[in-house]
Amino acid sequence: MTDTTATSPTAQNYVLYRTQADGWQQVGYVIMAMTLPGPTAFTPPAGMALGLDAARAYPAGSIYPVPSTGYTLAGAATATAGTPLTLTLAPNNAGPQANTTVTLSDGGAGGTFSASTVTFDAGSTTAQTVTYTPKAAGTVAISATNNGGLTDPASLEVTVGAAAAS
Numbered sequence: 001m002t003d004t005t006a007t008s009p010t011a012q013n014y015v016l017y018r019t020q021a022d023g024w025q026q027v028g029y030v031i032m033a034m035t036l037p038g039p040t041a042f043t044p045p046a047g048m049a050l051g052l053d054a055a056r057a058y059p060a061g062s063i064y065p066v067p068s069t070g071y072t073l074a075g076a077a078t079a080t081a082g083t084p085l086t087l088t089l090a091p092n093n094a095g096p097q098a099n100t101t102v103t104l105s106d107g108g109a110g111g112t113f114s115a116s117t118v119t120f121d122a123g124s125t126t127a128q129t130v131t132y133t134p135k136a137a138g139t140v141a142i143s144a145t146n147n148g149g150l151t152d153p154a155s156l157e158v159t160v161g162a163a164a165a166s
Helices: none
Strands: 013-017 030-036 047-051 071-075 078-080 086-093 098-103 117-120 128-133 138-146 158-160
Touching: 013 078, 071 138, 071 158, 086 117, 098 128, 117 128
Parallel strands: 078 158
Antiparallel strands: 013 030, 013 047, 071 086, 086 128, 098 117, 098 138, 138 158
């Protein structure tokens, strides 16, 4: 005879934290700790989420490391053809959950990147920099896409002036 007794899930420690800032409570602010049989046992209100806290390291009032949902792309709005322009890319919150590769493009404008891809390491908020050297005068839209499911930033519009005659 086979025993078919169902086993109950093991309770785990979770925290309820903010995914959107509210007044003085920033993203990641822990509202409360709770023990649940699983993450689907409680539906967080809008602007909040559950995070696993097996070690009970995040008491109410602490900041839970919220994974990245997106990243930024920043650089000057003007440049000169043939002169490198520094671009900075940075993940938001506590960094992506897994290593994430970001690919840069100038939409076929013919400029060159010092590196056409950058990688955000899992759990890292370290900004990455590359240079972009525009080929010719005009307007260039520099865009970034990623393989980690993060929300891509808006394209960076750069007005490129002609190189000075020598």
